[in-house]
Structures are given as C-alpha cells and as structure tokens.
Amino acid sequence: MSLTEFSAGAPLAQGGHSLPKVTMPALGEMKRQGKPISALTAYDYATARLVDEAGIDLILVGDSLAMVVLGHENTLAVTVDEMLHHTRAVRRGVRRALVVADMPFGSYHGTIGEGVANAVRFLKEAGAEAVKIEGLRVELVRALVEAEIPVVGHLGLTPQSVHRMGGYRVQARSIDAALQLQADAFALAAAGAGAIVLEGIPREAAGAITAALPIPSIGIGAGPDCDGQILVFHDLVNLTFVPAAKFVRRYGDASALFRSAIEHYREDVEHHAFPSDAESYHLPESARRLSAIDPDAADAREDTDAVVNWDAREEMSEEAKRA
Numbered sequence: 001m002s003l004t005e006f007s008a009g010a011p012l013a014q015g016g017h018s019l020p021k022v023t024m025p026a027l028g029e030m031k032r033q034g035k036p037i038s039a040l041t042a043y044d045y046a047t048a049r050l051v052d053e054a055g056i057d058l059i060l061v062g063d064s065l066a067m068v069v070l071g072h073e074n075t076l077a078v079t080v081d082e083m084l085h086h087t088r089a090v091r092r093g094v095r096r097a098l099v100v101a102d103m104p105f106g107s108y109h110g111t112i113g114e115g116v117a118n119a120v121r122f123l124k125e126a127g128a129e130a131v132k133i134e135g136l137r138v139e140l141v142r143a144l145v146e147a148e149i150p151v152v153g154h155l156g157l158t159p160q161s162v163h164r165m166g167g168y169r170v171q172a173r174s175i176d177a178a179l180q181l182q183a184d185a186f187a188l189a190a191a192g193a194g195a196i197v198l199e200g201i202p203r204e205a206a207g208a209i210t211a212a213l214p215i216p217s218i219g220i221g222a223g224p225d226c227d228g229q230i231l232v233f234h235d236l237v238n239l240t241f242v243p244a245a246k247f248v249r250r251y252g253d254a255s256a257l258f259r260s261a262i263e264h265y266r267e268d269v270e271h272h273a274f275p276s277d278a279e280s281y282h283l284p285e286s287a288r289r290l291s292a293i294d295p296d297a298a299d300a301r302e303d304t305d306a307v308v309n310w311d312a313r314e315e316m317s318e319e320a321k322r323a
C-alpha cells in the first residue's frame with residue numbers, strides 16, 4: 001500500500017517558482033528565447049512524477065522501454081497496447097511537462113490512415129499530448145497535424161531502423177549525409193512537426209541543423225548545440241546493466257542504491273531484524289489482555305471489531321511521523 005495522490009492544490013513549483021504547463025508551442029517559444037529544453041524518458045508513474053517535479057520540460061514515453069524495462073534486445077518488439085499501458089501510468093504522474101508517446105515499430109509503417117488511427121489512441125486512451133515518429137514521413141506528419149495531433153520527429157540514428165543501419169551506428173558522417181539530414185529536418189518542420197529529436201550524429205551537423213531549423217531540435221548523442229537534450233532515464237541513473245554509450249552521463253547510481261537496499265532488507269529478514277515491534281500493528285491494550293484468554297468476552301470483541309475496521313493508512317510509520 002502506498003499513497004499515490006497528489007497533495008491537494010500542489011503548485012507546479014520548482015525552486016520556489018511556479019512553472020507554467022509545457023505545451024508544444026511553448027517549446028517553440030523556448031527556442032526563440034534561447035532557453036534550453038530539458039527532456040527525459042519515463043515509463044511509469046513513480047519516475048514520471050520525479051521527473052516532472054524536478055522541472056523537466058518534456059517527458060517521452062520512449063519505445064526504449066522495450067529494452068530498459070521489458071528486457072528486449074532492441075525496440076522492435078514493443079506493441080501499441082504495451083506503449084499505451086506505460087503512457088497511461090506516466091500521464092497519471094505528470095502535471096507540468098509535455099507528455100510525448102513514442103509510436104512503436106509497425107504502428108505507423110502501413111497506411112497513413114493506420115498511422116493516424118494508432119496515434120489517436122495515444123491521445124484519446126492514454127492522455128499523451130504529442131506522438132514521436134522516426135524517419136522521414138512527411139505525409140504522415142501532415143496527416144497527424146491535420147488530425148490535431150502534435151508530432152515530434154526523430155532523425156539520425158533511428159533505433160527502429162537497427163536492421164537497415166546494420167547496428168546502432170552514428171549517422172550523417174559526411175557532408176552529403178549531413179546536408180540530406182538537414183533537408184529531411186526541414187521537410188518535417190514544413191509538414192508541421194513541432195520539434196525533432198536528433199540522435200547519434202556529429203556535433204557539427206546537429207549544430208548547423210539547429211541553427212537553421214525553425215523548430216526546436218532535441219539532441220541525444222548529437223552534441224551540446226541542440227535546442228534541448230534528452231536522455232533515457234535508465235542511462236541517467238545507471239539502471240541498464242550495460243556499459244554507457246559515449247554520449248551518456250550518469251548522474252546517479254540507482255543500481256548501487258537499490259542493490260544495497262535490497263541486500264540490507266534480505267539480511268534483516270534473515271536475522272529477524274525486520275519488522276520491528278514499532279513497525280507492527282497492535283491490538284488495543286484491553287483486547288490484547290482479554291482476547292487471547294477469553295475470546296467470548298464482550299468488550300474484547302468490540303475492541304477487536306474496531307481494529308478490524310480501522311484504516312491502516314491512518315497509522316503512519318515512525319519515519320513518516322518524523323518527516
């Protein structure tokens with residue numbers, strides 16, 4: 001059991017300042033004002049809530065969850081229904097950030113109508129505020145925008161193309177390839193995309209594209225000159241079980257923290273050190289005295305009923321009382 005409600009009327013506050021809701025047009029305004037856009041992935045309620053409360057502007061329910069949450073080898077296996085499930089959980093944890101859902105492999109690779117219908121599900125059934133699609137899909141972007149669905153594009157190293165690329169390889173490594181990428185980014189912007197993720201490309205290419213592009217670029221493995229940056233949450237906190245890629249900076253070590261907590265718990269259980277008496281619920285004094293000895297005693301039964309009906313949430317842990 002755990003309390004999951006937002007405290008009533010909690011402000012969207014960070015560092016004492018109240019922050020306005022992030023929308024797709026607001027990202028464009030941030031670019032115009034030269035304000036860097038912070039973005040992170042999240043896949044569940046708890047992490048989404050932490051990410052949002054830390055003031056991150058954009059939360060992507062990335063199909064990277066196929067790998068970091070579901071343990072698949074690449075992102076291709078995750079389904080629309082699985083993505084919807086995680087997007088709903090994230091939605092429930094976010095008040096301020098823009099929630100973007102990744103369209104999984106296969107959900108927009110058929111007809112334009114199928115792509116739009118799948119995208120509609122993310123807004124209608126899961127509360128996403130935009131969808132992200134990989135690659136140069138100009139016609140689809142136009143159709144999505146016409147259907148009132150904000151779109152984030154994704155160019156460069158597009159993980160759903162892993163088999164075509166022959167692995168996760170840095171893209172746009174020649175002038176010609178960088179110019180082609182720039183043309184693709186412009187085409188997506190002209191079709192109505194609100195922002196574009198640039199992944200796994202040289203810093204110089206990302207910087208030049210960003211400078212010329214009318215919509216924000218959000219980089220991952222694309223150097224510091226993009227309008228914003230995104231990382232996979234599990235990379236940020238070391239929960240991936242693989243060596244970090246060059247572009248990842250680990251800002252924390254959740255693996256070490258979790259391992260130590262789990263091992264400590266196991267040891268305590270094995271040594272009867274958890275739970276303590278203070279972490280146990282108790283019968284009232286009178287019932288404790290009488291119930292074991294005389295279960296028919298009327299006052300003991302009344303007290304016991306009171307205990308059975310009492311809401312366990314009302315009794316706080318010692319730690320919560322101190323907080």
Ligand code: KIV
Binds near residue numbers: 102
């Ligand atoms: O799925 C994902 O997490 C992504 C980011 C890496 C941009 O697409």
